Amino acid sequence: EVQLVESGGGLVQAGGSLRLSCAASGFTFDHYAIGWFRQAPGKEREGVSCISSSDGSTYYADSVKGRFTSSSDNAKNMVYLQMNSLKPEDTAIYYCATRSGKMTLDPDEYDYWGQGTQVTVSS
Numbered sequence: 001e002v003q004l005v006e007s008g009g010g011l012v013q014a015g016g017s018l019r020l021s022c023a024a025s026g027f028t029f030d031h032y033a034i035g036w037f038r039q040a041p042g043k044e045r046e047g048v049s050c051i052s053s054s055d056g057s058t059y060y061a062d063s064v065k066g067r068f069t070s071s072s073d074n075a076k077n078m079v080y081l082q083m084n085s086l087k088p089e090d091t092a093i094y095y096c097a098t099r100s101g102k103m104t105l106d107p108d109e110y111d112y113w114g115q116g117t118q119v120t121v122s123s
Contacts, residue, residue, distance in 0.1 A: 001026045002024075002026040002027060002098065002111075002112040003023075003024070003025045003026050003112075004022055004023070004024055004096050004097065004098060004112060004113065004114035005022070005023045005114055005115070006020060006021065006022050006095065006114045006115065006116060006117040007020070007023070007117060008020040008117060009094060009117030009118045010118075010119070010120070011121075011122065012086055012119075012120070012121055012122070013121070014086060014087055014088055014121055014123050015085060015086065016086050016121070017082070017083060017084045017085075017086065018083050018086065019080055019081065019082050019083070020036070020080065020081040020083065020094055020117060020119075021078055021079070021080055022034065022036075022078065022079040022080070022096035022114060023077065023078055024077045024078070024079065024096075024098065025077060027098070031052075031053055031054045031100065031101065032053045032098050032099060032100050032101070033050050033051065033052050033053065033098065033099055033101065033102060033103040033104065034050065034051055034070075034072070034079045034096055034097070034098045035047055035048075035049065035050035035096065035098070035099075035103070035104070035105065035107075036049045036050070036070060036079075036081045036094060036095070036096055037094070037095045037096075037097060037107050037110075038090075038093065038094045038095070038119075039092055039093050039095070039116075040093075043092075045095070045107045046061065046105075046107075047061055047104070047105025047106065048060070048061050048063075048064055048068060048081070048094070049061065049064065049068055049070040049081060049105075050103040050104065050105060051070045051071070051072055051079060051103070052102070053072075053074075056071075056072060057103070058071075059105065061105060064083075064090075067083065067084050067085045067086075068081060068082065068083050068084070069081070069082045069084075070082075079096060081094070081096075083119070086119075086121045087121060088121045088122065088123045089121075090119060090121050091119060091120050093117065093118050093119075094116060094117050094118075094119050095113055095114055095116045096113075096114045097110035097111075097112060097113045098110065098111070098112050099112075
């Protein structure tokens with residue numbers, strides 16, 4: 001059974017940093033992507049970043065490019081999202097998710113989801 005567990009959320013002032021972690025287990029597919037998504041109240045879930053298991057390549061939404069960095073530690077089955085220069089508009093519940101195959105920021109393409117972790121950025 002595929003399981004994803006996020007951690008690391010919290011309250012931070014604008015301009016600050018947080019690092020989210022996603023502990024992954026139960027994968028049975030060879031090549032997969034892990035994406036980070038967020039959902040703010042009253043808004044649709046949006047893709048933030050994704051990372052490929054095959055070569056570690058990453059892709060970011062324009063809204064976070066240059067501020068967020070996704071990385072992985074395959075030995076520990078962990079994926080991280082380093083978030084710098086946080087803005088109040090980054091406030092949301094952040095989720096990690098996984099799918100077999102190529103990277104995409106489309107949440108509808110992902111099959112397995114974590115429970116989410118709250119990130120709140122105060123102005």
